[in-house]
Amino acid sequence: MQQTQRRIIYFVVLVLGSAWIFVSADKSGTSTSGKIPAPQQGFLAPDFALKTSTDETIRLSDLRGRAVLVNLWATWCPPCRAEMQSIEKVYQEYRDAGFTVLAVNMTNQDTLSAVMPFAREQGLSFPILLDEKGEVAHAYQMQSLPSSFFIRRDGIINEVVIGGPMSEALLRTRIEEILK
Amino acid sequence: MIAFFRSLFAPPRHLILLLVALWIGLALAEKRSERHGISRDALNNIVYYSLFGYILGGRLLYALSNLSAFVQSPLSLFSPNLDLFDPLAALGTAFLVGLVYGSRQKLSLWPTLDALTPLFAALAIGLSLSHLAAGTAFGSPTDVPWGIDLWNATRHPSQIYELVFSLLVFGWVWFRKADLRPGILFLTFTALTAASRLFLEAFRGDSTLIPGGLRLTQIIAWVVLALALFASESLRSVAKVD
Numbered sequence: 001m002q003q004t005q006r007r008i009i010y011f012v013v014l015v016l017g018s019a020w021i022f023v024s025a026d027k028s029g030t031s032t033s034g035k036i037p038a039p040q041q042g043f044l045a046p047d048f049a050l051k052t053s054t055d056e057t058i059r060l061s062d063l064r065g066r067a068v069l070v071n072l073w074a075t076w077c078p079p080c081r082a083e084m085q086s087i088e089k090v091y092q093e094y095r096d097a098g099f100t101v102l103a104v105n106m107t108n109q110d111t112l113s114a115v116m117p118f119a120r121e122q123g124l125s126f127p128i129l130l131d132e133k134g135e136v137a138h139a140y141q142m143q144s145l146p147s148s149f150f151i152r153r154d155g156i157i158n159e160v161v162i163g164g165p166m167s168e169a170l171l172r173t174r175i176e177e178i179l180k
Numbered sequence: 181m182i183a184f185f186r187s188l189f190a191p192p193r194h195l196i197l198l199l200v201a202l203w204i205g206l207a208l209a210e211k212r213s214e215r216h217g218i219s220r221d222a223l224n225n226i227v228y229y230s231l232f233g234y235i236l237g238g239r240l241l242y243a244l245s246n247l248s249a250f251v252q253s254p255l256s257l258f259s260p261n262l263d264l265f266d267p268l269a270a271l272g273t274a275f276l277v278g279l280v281y282g283s284r285q286k287l288s289l290w291p292t293l294d295a296l297t298p299l300f301a302a303l304a305i306g307l308s309l310s311h312l313a314a315g316t317a318f319g320s321p322t323d324v325p326w327g328i329d330l331w332n333a334t335r336h337p338s339q340i341y342e343l344v345f346s347l348l349v350f351g352w353v354w355f356r357k358a359d360l361r362p363g364i365l366f367l368t369f370t371a372l373t374a375a376s377r378l379f380l381e382a383f384r385g386d387s388t389l390i391p392g393g394l395r396l397t398q399i400i401a402w403v404v405l406a407l408a409l410f411a412s413e414s415l416r417s418v419a420k421v422d
Contacts, residue, residue, distance in 0.1 A: 003416070010409045017378050017402050024382030025393040038331035040315060042386060143190035161263055162191040169256030170264050172249035 039140040041159055045070065045151045046139040050104065050129035053116050058102065058127055061155065067099045067178035069171075070149040072131075072142055074110040075118045080146040083165035084122050090171045091126050098153070099175055101126035106145065108134040150174045182312070182328060182337075189313035192262065197313060201306020202231075205299035208354070216295040216362070222285055223295055230278040237273020242266040290363030290415070297369045301353040304346040304373060312339035320385035336383040345376040363415045371408035377401040 001009075037046040045068075049059040060068065071087060073080035084103075091101045105115050107130040119128050131137060140147065148161040158178045161170070189197055206227055213223040242265050243250045243257055250256055256264065282292055311317040319328075319336030327334040349372045353365065360368075378401040381387060387395040 003413075007413065010413065013375070014402070014406055014409070017375070017405060020378065020382065021394060021398045021402060024395070024398070026387065026389055026395065027393045036332050038333075040318075040331050043331060143187065144192070159263075160191075161261075164261075167256035167259035167261050167264065168253035169243075169246065169249040170259065170261045172252065173246045173264075176249070 037139075039149065039157065039160065041157055043157055044155050045149060045157050048136050048139060050131060050136065052127050052129055053119075056127075058129060060102065060151075063100060063102075064155050065098070065153055067094075067153055067175065068151040069099070069101045069175070070136075070140070070151060071101060071103045072106060072137065072140060072145060072147040073103060074106045074145055075114045076110065077145040079164035081118070081122075083146060084124060086166060086168045086171055088122065088124050088126070089168060090175055093172075094175050094179065097179055099179060102129055103127065104129045104131050104136050106134070106137055106142070107132045108137070150178050152178045186313055186315065189310075191314045194310040194313035195262070197309045198303070198306045201302045201309070202299070205302025205306075208302060209296055209299040212298060213295040216291040218287065218292055218295040222287060222292075225285075226278050226281050226287070226292065227296070227299065229281045230274040233277030234270045234274035237277075238265040238267060238270025241269035241273070245269075288362070290366065293366035294360075294362060294364075297353055297366050298350075300366075301346070301350040301369060305343065305350055308339055308342035308346050311342060316386075317342065318385050319383050322383075335385060338380065338383050338385070341380050341383060342376075345380060346373075349373055349376065361415060364412055367408045367412040367415070371405055371412070374401045374405035374408060378405060 035044050037044045039046060045060060047059065047061045049057055051057050060070070069087070071080075071083075073084075075081065087101055087103070091099070103124070103126060105128055107115065112130070112132075115128065115130070129136075136142075140149065144162050146164045146166075148164070148166060149157050150159045150161070152158045159174055161174070206224070209227075210220045210223055213220055239257070245266065282289070308317075315330055317339055318330055319338035319341075321333045322336045323334065324336065326337060328337045328340075329335075349369060352372065353369055356365065378398050381395050381398045381401065384395075384397075387397060390396050390399070
């Protein structure tokens with residue numbers, strides 16, 4: 001190809017490219033996911049209401065205004081067990097700043113009688129919710145345990161961490177982000 | 181089929197796809213490295229040193245930028261959590277390590293980048309597959325017949341678009357004529373990748389928008405495309421004068 005032909009092609013490509021940038025601009029300014037509930041970063045966290053072992057019902061949307069960590073776990077899952085102490089530690093550290101933890105036990109895949117003894121043994125003070133019908137597992141499209149969803153004060157998922165155990169530094173950096 | 185693929189490589193298993201792409205890409209790059217005057221050993225070393233820089237730089241620079249969290253729990257520095265990582269800092273460190281190794285070994289810049297191009301092209305395929313598996317880099321809602329159900333909406337299969345384009349670019353990299361001037365292979369790969377990013381970003385549902393609704397990635401891709409075209413033209417002119 002001749003140099004002149006090539007330069008004309010490059011010029012045309014760049015002009016078409018700039019035109020495409022303007023044509024494909026998102027005028028509504030809502031390209032990033034918006035308010036559809038889905039278990040993915042940038043989306044509204046799917047709402048749920050579950051009972052605790054003390055029969056108290058907790059609804060996620062009632063916690064709007066607080067930064068929330070939704071942690072899906074089971075007693076038979078070693079990384080879930082391993083990260084509980086770190087979660088408890090950061091919960092104590094940040095709860096007064098507006099942070100809360102909802103530890104959703106996958107009760108439909110776990111032994112109910114093992115859940116509370118484990119929580120007592122670990123000294124967990126945050127709410128342990130029982131997902132007896134697998135509703136939250138389904139709504140959050142759970143593939144692996146543990147799965148953690150860091151939710152901002154406005155209810156939008158800021159980050160999803162699949163697998164564990166999460167270290168304290170990871171918890172602190174993510175919590176500080178959702179508390180902003 | 182997509183659902184089966186997504187469940188098979190659901191996070192964190194999607195990273196396996198990147199590792200496989202790295203392994204295949206390196207094997208292919210090795211096979212062609214002599215054509216560019218780069219020995220297999222030199223190619224392997226530059227990749228492994230850069231990879232080491234990527235891992236180390238990504239973790240250390242992340243720790244530095246979140247110093248207070250790491251001061252309270254210093255052992256987290258050695259945590260297996262892949263999320264304690266700064267990907268941009270990692271790329272920067274990998275580039276610097278590669279540059280330092282290359283200059284110490286007196287490797288010429290353009291032939292080295294040409295030799296590495298099959299690896300980059302294979303990684304682009306691996307990246308699109310990992311996006312598909314993890315459901316990241318998702319498309320905007322649509323009613324086209326080939327839309328896929330993802331994150332509670334029918335969306336453009338942006339990850340599949342990305343896969344098709346990266347396969348086409350890989351095809352060009354692998355089956356092109358062998359007598360290109362040094363640097364042209366890498367720069368054409370860069371230009372094609374930037375052009376496809378510029379085009380495909382329009383179908384994404386997670387773009388970072390700037391005032392006017394413009395997509396930041398498209399602007400960056402346009403600049404990269406312009407620089408790649410300018411650099412390839414300059415290389416051709418220099419070669420003509422020589």
